[in-house]
Amino acid sequence: MSVWQSSMIGLARSSAMRRLMQGTQLTQQLAGRFVGGQDASAAVARAIQLKRRGLSASLYYLGEYVTDEHRIEGNVAELNAAVQGLAATDLGVHVSVDPTQVGYARSAALGERNMQRLAELVAGVPGQRQRVLMLDMEDFSYVQPTLDLHARLLQANLPAAITIQAYLHRSAADIDRLIGQGATVRLVKGAFAETKERSWTDRTAISRAYLRLAAKLISAAAQDRGVYPIFATHDEKLIRAIEGMLQAASRPAGTYEFELLYGVRPALQDRLVEDGHAVRLYLPFGTEWWPYAARRVGENPANALFVARALPAALRR
Numbered sequence: 001m002s003v004w005q006s007s008m009i010g011l012a013r014s015s016a017m018r019r020l021m022q023g024t025q026l027t028q029q030l031a032g033r034f035v036g037g038q039d040a041s042a043a044v045a046r047a048i049q050l051k052r053r054g055l056s057a058s059l060y061y062l063g064e065y066v067t068d069e070h071r072i073e074g075n076v077a078e079l080n081a082a083v084q085g086l087a088a089t090d091l092g093v094h095v096s097v098d099p100t101q102v103g104y105a106r107s108a109a110l111g112e113r114n115m116q117r118l119a120e121l122v123a124g125v126p127g128q129r130q131r132v133l134m135l136d137m138e139d140f141s142y143v144q145p146t147l148d149l150h151a152r153l154l155q156a157n158l159p160a161a162i163t164i165q166a167y168l169h170r171s172a173a174d175i176d177r178l179i180g181q182g183a184t185v186r187l188v189k190g191a192f193a194e195t196k197e198r199s200w201t202d203r204t205a206i207s208r209a210y211l212r213l214a215a216k217l218i219s220a221a222a223q224d225r226g227v228y229p230i231f232a233t234h235d236e237k238l239i240r241a242i243e244g245m246l247q248a249a250s251r252p253a254g255t256y257e258f259e260l261l262y263g264v265r266p267a268l269q270d271r272l273v274e275d276g277h278a279v280r281l282y283l284p285f286g287t288e289w290w291p292y293a294a295r296r297v298g299e300n301p302a303n304a305l306f307v308a309r310a311l312p313a314a315l316r317r
Contacts, residue, residue, distance in 0.1 A: 034263040035062070036283040040081035043285035046262075047091055054273040055281050056092065058134055058259070062286035064098040065138075067106045075101045076114050078286065083121050092130030093122055096282065098138055099146055112149055119158035132184060137163040139192045147174060154181060161230075165190030166210040167199045175216050182226040186259060187213055189233060211241055218245045223255065230280065232259040236268065243275075254278060 036046040040059070047057035059082045066072050079095060079102070086093045097118060104111030115133075122133045133153075135146055146162070153160035161184035164171050168190060178185050189206055190199065200206045210233065216222060217229035231242050239258065246256065257278040260269055272279045 034261070034284070036262055036285045038285065038287050040078055040085045040285065043082060043283055044085035044089065044091075046285075047086070047283060048089060050262075050281060050283070051091060053270070055269060055279050056094065056257075057262075057281050057283040058094040058096045058132075059086065060096040060136075060282060060284045061101065062284050062288045063101055065100045065105050066103075069106065072101075072103045072106065072110070072114070076118070079118055080121060082285075083118070083125070087125045090129075092132075093125045094130060094132045094134065094280065095122065096134040096136050098136045099142055099149065100138055104142065104145065108145060112152075115149060116153070116156075116158075119153050119156075119160055123158050131159045132161050133159055134161045134184075134186060135163060137165050137188070137190075140168070140194055140198055143168070143170070150183070151181070154183070161186065161228075163188055163232075164213065165192075165199075166213050167201075167206045168194065169198060169200070171209070171213060172216070175213050179216065179219075179222045179225055179227050184228040184230070185217060186230040186232050187217065189235075207235065207238060210235075210238055214238075214242050215245060218242075218249050218251060218256075220249070223249070223251065228256065230257045230259050232282070234260055234265050234268065239268075239272070243277075 036043040036057075036059070040061075043057075043059050047059065050057050061075060061078045061082065063071070063075055066075060079097060082095050083093055086095070095118070097115065099111050099115065102111055102114035102118070115135075119133045122131050125131050135150055137143060137146055143165075150160050150162040162178065163186040164174055164178070166187060166189050168174075175185065187210065189210055194201075200209055214229070214231060217227060222229070231239070233239060245251075253276050257280050258272050259280045259282060262281045262283045269279055269281065
C-alpha cells in the first residue's frame with residue numbers, strides 16, 4: 001500500500017477530520033463526486049438518472065461497524081427506504097449491505113434477524129424485475145459468518161447475493177461452493193489489510209488470483225448451474241482479460257455484469273456500456289460520507305483536487 005493511500009485511510013478513520021469535512025455546505029462538492037445523495041429518495045433519483053446512461057445501480061447506505069442499537073435500527077430503516085423507493089420505480093431492486101451495518105458487530109443473532117427482514121422485503125417486491133440483496137464482505141473475521149448467512153438466505157429462497165475477495169487464499173474453495181449453489185457472486189480484489197498467511201499482498205499476485213476466480217465464474221460448469229458473476233474492478237487490464245474470457249466462452253450479454261464505483265472512471269463506464277456489457281454502479285448514499293470519499297481519494301491521487309478545493313472551505317468555518 002502506498003504512503004498516499006495509507007495517509008488517506010488514516011484521514012478516513014479520523015473523527016476530527018470527519019467532523020471538519022462534513023460540517024459545511026461547501027465541502028459537499030467532495031461528497032457529490034462519490035456519493036449519490038444524503039437519503040434514500042436522493043439515491044433513487046440518482047439511480048433513475050444513471051439508467052438514462054444505460055447504467056444500473058446498487059444502493060448502499062453509508063455506515064458500517066455499528067454497535068449502537070439505535071444506529072443499527074436507523075441503518076435498517078434507511079435500507080428499507082431504499083428498497084421501497086426502488087420498488088416504486090421501474091428499476092430493478094438491488095441493495096448492498098454490510099453485515100456490521102445491521103447488527104453483526106453487536107450480535108450475530110441481531111444481524112441475521114435484520115438481514116432476514118431486508119431479504120424478505122426485497123423478495124416481496126412485485127413484478128419480474130431483478131431483486132437482489134447483495135451481502136458485502138468485510139474483514140476476515142466476518143468472512144465465514146457472511147458466507148453462512150448467505151447460504152441460509154438461499155435455503156429460505158430469498159434473493160441473496162455474495163461478495164468474494166480475490167486476495168484471500170480461501171476464496172477459490174469458496175467460489176467452488178458458490179458455483180454449486182448457482183449463486184450470484186460479486187468478485188472484488190479486496191481492500192482490507194490481511195496477513196500473508198490469509199491473503200496475497202502483492203498487486204500482481206492479487207490480479208492473477210482475480211483472473212483465476214473470474215475464469216471459474218465464467219466456466220461452462222458455472223453457467224450450467226446458473227451462476228451470475230459480477231466483476232467489480234476498475235483495473236482495465238483485468239477488464240480486458242475478462243472480456244476475452246467472456247468472448248471465448250460465448251457468454252451472452254445479460255448473464256454477467258461489470259460493476260464500478262459511482263464517480264470513478266466514468267469514461268470506462270460508458271465504454272463498457274457502448275460495448276454491450278451490463279454495467280452496475282455501486283451507489284452510496286447518506287450523511288456519513290467522509291470515510292468513504294477519503295478512501296476513494298486514496299485509491300487515486302488524481303482525486304486529491306477535490307480535497308484541495310474542499311478543505312479550505314472547512315477550515316474557514
